[in-house]
Amino acid sequence: LDEISYTLTIESQVPMKKLRRKKFEVKSYCMATCPRHTFCGNRFGRCFHSSTALLARGDGQFGLRTPKREKYVKRENRTQPPIEAPYVPPKVKTATKSSVDRTIDIFEGMTIVELAKRTGESLSSLQDILLNVGEKVESEFDPLSIDIAELVAMELGVNVRRRHSDEGAKLLARPPVVTVMGHVDHGKTSLLDALRQTSLVEKEAGGITQHLGAFVVSMPSGSSITFLDTPGHAAFSAMRARGAAVTDIVVLVVAADDGVMPQTQEAMSHATLAKVPVVVAINKCDKPAADPEQVKLQLASEGLLLEEMGGDVQVVEVSAVKKTGLDRLEEALLLQAELMDLKARIDGPAQAYVVEARLDRGRGPLATAIVKAGTLVCGQYVVVGSEWGRIRALRDMVGKMTDRATPAMPIEIEGLKGLPMAGDDIVVVDSEERARMLSTGRTRKSEKDRLRKISEGRTEAEESSEEQEVVERVEMPIIVKADVQGTVQAVTDALKSLNSPQVFVNIVHVGVGPVSQSDIDLARACGACIVGFNVKNPPSSVTQAATRASIQIKTHRVIYHLLEDMGSLIVHKAPGTAETQVAGEAQVLNIFELKGRSKSKGADVKIAGCRVIDGQVTRSSTMRLLRSGEVMFEGSCASLKREKQDVETVGKGNECGLVIRDWDDFQVGDIIQCLEQVVRKPKFISSESGAVRIEC
Numbered sequence: 194l195d196e197i198s199y200t201l202t203i204e205s206q207v208p209m210k211k212l213r214r215k216k217f218e219v220k221s222y223c224m225a226t227c228p229r230h231t232f233c234g235n236r237f238g239r240c241f242h243s244s245t246a247l248l249a250r251g252d253g254q255f256g257l258r259t260p261k262r263e264k265y266v267k268r269e270n271r272t273q274p275p276i277e278a279p280y281v282p283p284k285v286k287t288a289t290k291s292s293v294d295r296t297i298d299i300f301e302g303m304t305i306v307e308l309a310k311r312t313g314e315s316l317s318s319l320q321d322i323l324l325n326v327g328e329k330v331e332s333e334f335d336p337l338s339i340d341i342a343e344l345v346a347m348e349l350g351v352n353v354r355r356r357h358s359d360e361g362a363k364l365l366a367r368p369p370v371v372t373v374m375g376h377v378d379h380g381k382t383s384l385l386d387a388l389r390q391t392s393l394v395e396k397e398a399g400g401i402t403q404h405l406g407a408f409v410v411s412m413p414s415g416s417s418i419t420f421l422d423t424p425g426h427a428a429f430s431a432m433r434a435r436g437a438a439v440t441d442i443v444v445l446v447v448a449a450d451d452g453v454m455p456q457t458q459e460a461m462s463h464a465t466l467a468k469v470p471v472v473v474a475i476n477k478c479d480k481p482a483a484d485p486e487q488v489k490l491q492l493a494s495e496g497l498l499l500e501e502m503g504g505d506v507q508v509v510e511v512s513a514v515k516k517t518g519l520d521r522l523e524e525a526l527l528l529q530a531e532l533m534d535l536k537a538r539i540d541g542p543a544q545a546y547v548v549e550a551r552l553d554r555g556r557g558p559l560a561t562a563i564v565k566a567g568t569l570v571c572g573q574y575v576v577v578g579s580e581w582g583r584i585r586a587l588r589d590m591v592g593k594m595t596d597r598a599t600p601a602m603p604i605e606i607e608g609l610k611g612l613p614m615a616g617d618d619i620v621v622v623d624s625e626e627r628a629r630m631l632s633t634g635r636t637r638k639s640e641k642d643r644l645r646k647i648s649e650g651r652t653e654a655e656e657s658s659e660e661q662e663v664v665e666r667v668e669m670p671i672i673v674k675a676d677v678q679g680t681v682q683a684v685t686d687a688l689k690s691l692n693s694p695q696v697f698v699n700i701v702h703v704g705v706g707p708v709s710q711s712d713i714d715l716a717r718a719c720g721a722c723i724v725g726f727n728v729k730n731p732p733s734s735v736t737q738a739a740t741r742a743s744i745q746i747k748t749h750r751v752i753y754h755l756l757e758d759m760g761s762l763i764v765h766k767a768p769g770t771a772e773t774q775v776a777g778e779a780q781v782l783n784i785f786e787l788k789g790r791s792k793s794k795g796a797d798v799k800i801a802g803c804r805v806i807d808g809q810v811t812r813s814s815t816m817r818l819l820r821s822g823e824v825m826f827e828g829s830c831a832s833l834k835r836e837k838q839d840v841e842t843v844g845k846g847n848e849c850g851l852v853i854r855d856w857d858d859f860q861v862g863d864i865i866q867c868l869e870q871v872v873r874k875p876k877f878i879s880s881e882s883g884a885v886r887i888e889c
């Protein structure tokens with residue numbers, strides 16, 4: 194009511210019938226005071242319930258008739274013209290979305306003054322934080338270590354990007370890091386397998402490779418290419434996006450017999466966003482249905498400037514199965530790398546990224562990493578994401594121990610205290626104390642961010658639930674277990690995409706490895722469902738414990754199947770939205786009057802002789818009377834008869850006699866609708882690109 198800037202005092206509910214008798218013209222229905230709108234499902238349209246209406250008389254006076262006092266309450270402020278349109282409540286944004294994550298660049302040796310400028314904080318507050326972290330700064334212009342700068346920024350809730358200066362350092366050419374992307378089934382895995390087999394290193398090692406999440410192909414010329422071995426489904430886009438942060442070149446695989454598909458386009462967007470150049474591999478050229486020229490035209494129409502059409506994107510026709518064109522693909526990649534003049538500093542502390550992480554029973558947390566610059570040396574203290582450790586062992590892609598790793602070299606790091614995440618950065622620090630400090634600071638920051646995001650998620654949900662009239666929002670706690678850390682993350686992200694205003698997908702715990710007894714204990718404590726992706730089936734003792742505790746364990750190997758399964762669980766759990774549905778319609782053909790037949794007062798009763806023209810009319814339902822499309826009344830049915838017999842329902846095409854409680858002003862031609870309350874559940878929607886969501 195505030196919205197239309199006048200105030201009404203509503204003193205009681207008024208049946209519309211009585212108001213109509215007094216010749217009030219209904220101008221608009223007021224939903225704000227309708228006691229039944231929570232049931233009528235029309236909260237944001239007109240509320241058709243008869244009991245409350247905002248009315249206007251012929252003279253333009255607005256008011257609400259109050260039968261007890263026989264007067265209407267006038268509006269107090271008449272500056273607004275009479276309302277013509279139904280009242281639509283304002284969209285009030287209640288959520289105070291926290292400011293967008295801020296990220297600043299930090300570097301070794303920056304001063305507190307510079308840090309204050311970048312964070313926008315006062316010098317004194319930075320000095321207080323420095324004191325808290327036990328760092329003494331004599332002057333505002335003393336250089337800070339990059340770790341301390343990060344700690345201070347984290348205390349302020351600011352994200353950092355570490356910048357390392359290569360000034361004065363010797364830069365050497367380094368191999369390109371390549372990610373293979375493309376649509377499902379276009380042959381990414383086959384191509385990676387075929388390329389892996391071309392590796393001289395592998396041949397020397399007798400073809401025994403461990404799965405590292407990355408491998409190096411060494412060419413006879415002495416050059417080499419590092420391939421990231423990332424999975425290919427759309428749900429793993431999060432991981433691919435992370436991969437792209439380390440990636441120099443993307444190989445876009447397009448099947449020659451299938452052409453550009455949704456995930457081809459998605460891969461192109463990933464590469465464009467990450468500003469990573471693309472080399473196209475038109476695969477399956479051995480197939481009779483292969484049409485590489487058609488694929489090229491499609492790619493060009495997608496905006497890819499192909500070399501043979503005057504652009505700079507190289508295209509190579511290959512067959513992963515027949516292993517043809519692989520050498521040309523490798524050459525194209527090396528040429529692209531040459532054009533990019535990829536160089537890195539070899540000396541000094543390493544900058545590296547985690548590609549994959551897993552837990553080994555005997556060796557503890559293991560992280561596959563790619564060094565971007567500098568040299569990672571065995572024995573160094575490192576902080577990896579929020580984890581830390583001292584490098585106990587470094588292994589190369591064939592599992593051979595090495596004491597150092599140089600740029601673009603995939604290595605496996607042993608010695609971390611916890612399991613990092615794919616995409617985490619690796620920072621070399623001076624001491625154990627510094628490593629612990631930074632790791633604690635990062636953990637605290639990410640926990641704060643997580644809680645903030647949860648609360649934002651809830652607020653967003655609350656906001657949209659207002660719009661969609663959700664009965665309530667339920668929480669669905671989930672525990673995610675997967676084979677490797679990267680997959681855990683991808684599955685978690687994919688499950689979060691099933692978040693909806695009705696069901697809050699709350700990932701309470703994630704971990705690597707099969708579902709264990711401790712997962713069951715946790716699930717029991719918080720009523721969670723356990724999701725296992727690409728993990729071994731749990732031991733029977735664990736499954737039995739889960740059954741006893743009625744805990745659902747969902748194990749899958751195909752991400753889409755997992756999402757579909759969880760989607761239906763979420764839909765099942767969703768409370769749904771209450772909706773009013775017209776179950777049937779009858780038209781008034783005749784009006785009969787029975788004298789003195791009203792049960793309560795012995796008054797006359799009017800019966801509407803109707804024909805059901807659509808659906809069916811049910812006695813127990815609410816009836817809505819429409820005249821020339823306008824709602825006249827809504828109320829319950831007092832009697833429904835067919836050929837003098839009381840009946841519960843009358844179907845389409847049949848005639849019946851209808852009495853509506855508190856309404857007898859029937860006219861021939863009136864339409865009586867029979868209203869039904871239904872609960873509409875949300876839907877699991879999957880798009881062609883593989884993206885899924887729950888639509889309420």
Ligand SMILES: Nc1nc2c(ncn2[C@@H]2O[C@H](COP(=O)(O)OP(=O)(O)OP(=O)(O)O)[C@@H](O)[C@H]2O)c(=O)[nH]1
Pocket residue numbers: 375376377378379380381382383384424425426476477478479480511512513514515
């Ligand atoms: N004839 C032919 N078949 C191929 C070729 N490359 C892959 N295939 C077949 O295409 C199918 C899919 O290949 P994958 O390598 O699993 O495709 P992918 O893109 O990795 O698939 P996802 O991992 O599901 O995204 C398999 O049956 C392969 O044998 C090729 O060059 N020629």
